[in-house]
Amino acid sequence: MKSLENFWEELFGSDSPTLDWWERHQALNEKRNVKLVKVNGKGHIYQRMKYDQEEKVYYHLHLSMLMKQGKHFFREERTIPYEFRLKDGEIIDHRHTEINGQEEPTEKLIPDTEKVDNQERFVYDRLAAVQYAERWWNSYNPQYQKFDVDCTNYVSQCLRAGGAPMRGAPNRNQGWWYSGSSRSYSWAVAHSLRWYLSGSAQGLTGTEVDSPAELQPGDIICYDFEGDGRWNHNTIVVAKGADGMPLVNAHTSNSRQRYWSYEDSTAYTPNIQYKFFRIG
Known part of the structure; x- marks a missing residue:
């Protein structure tokens, strides 16, 4: 029986990002004493573009x-985007699709200047939040705008589903909010949400902890x-x-019940840094 590694090498080539990811994933599983019991794969075509030939x-x-x-x-799940050219019935240039979308540029967020003592603490x-995360991990809520780089937009939606109050509109550099076609930088830009959680003194707040083991479902990792x-x-x-x-x-590279460290990601480097935030 052909191994999954051999199957992917034959299908995509020995330098395929899929094969590289799978080897990283297997190494991480071994490190965690996790065994792969069964894997199912299904392809879904979402766009076809015809040219002359x-x-x-x-x-x-x-x-x-x-x-x-x-x-x-x-059950861990991943959705990986691919593309290929079809010419004379032959598949050519079968490869992982690069995500070229860029997050919006952001200026330094305006910090909270005072804490509102009479503001009710949200529960x-x-x-x-977790139910929302599970419902939309591999699809997109039409009530919100979708981005090519969608990770923070998705996390913000989960926080909002958990009752986190929005504030700061219409200033995009202030607070955390979403309103139709506009939103704060902290809503959809990874860098901005990380610093918002560090600095917010009212409404949606995050408490930084030292270890991922201290986190609970509904908490955030940057x-x-x-x-x-x-x-x-x-x-x-x-x-x-x-x-x-x-x-x-997570979104962008849509994934479900993935191990927190991302050591199997092609974006991983030995210099990676994390921030762990308890919400509420």
């Missing part, structure tokens, strides 16, 4: 992986992949593994 096809590969850690079973509904001070990515914790460590959901 050929056709360009874009599709998503949805992987569903049943995992076991100790006596604990869980964070963690279950509602990532600086290069360790250069520019925060690139955000995820929401949706579960804890048998080892007590977080499993997260």
Whole structure:
């Protein structure tokens, strides 16, 4: 029986990002004492573009992986975008689709100058936030704008579903808010949300903790992949593994119940930095 590694190498080539990701993923599983029990894959074509002599096809590969850690079973899922050219019935240039969208530039957020003492403290509904994260991990709520780089927009929606109050409109450099076609930078830009959670003294607030083990479902992890001070990515914790460590959901590279560290990501570098925030 052909191994999955051999299948992907044959289909995409030995230098495929998919093969590289799979090897990283297997190494991370071994490190965590996690066993892959079963994997299912399904492709979904979402765009076809016809030219004179050929056709360009874009599709998503949805992987569903049943995992076991100790006596604990869980299902990790990923959606990976691909494209290929079809010419004379032959598949050409089959490769991972690069995400070229850029987050909006952001200026330094305007910090809270005072705490409103009489503002009622919001009660964070963690279950509602996680339920939203699970409902929309691989699709997009039409009530919100969708972005090519969608990780922070998705996390903000989850926080809002958990009851986090919006404030600061219409100043995009202030607060955390969404209103139709406009929004704060902190709503949709990873770097801005990280600093908002550090500085907010009212409404949606985050308390930084030292270890991911201290996080609970509904909490947020921020990532600086290069360790250069520019925060690139955000995820929401949706579960804890048998080892007590977080499993997260994310958009852009849509994923569900992924191990928090992102060591299997092609964006990972040894200089990666994390910030762990308890919400509420």
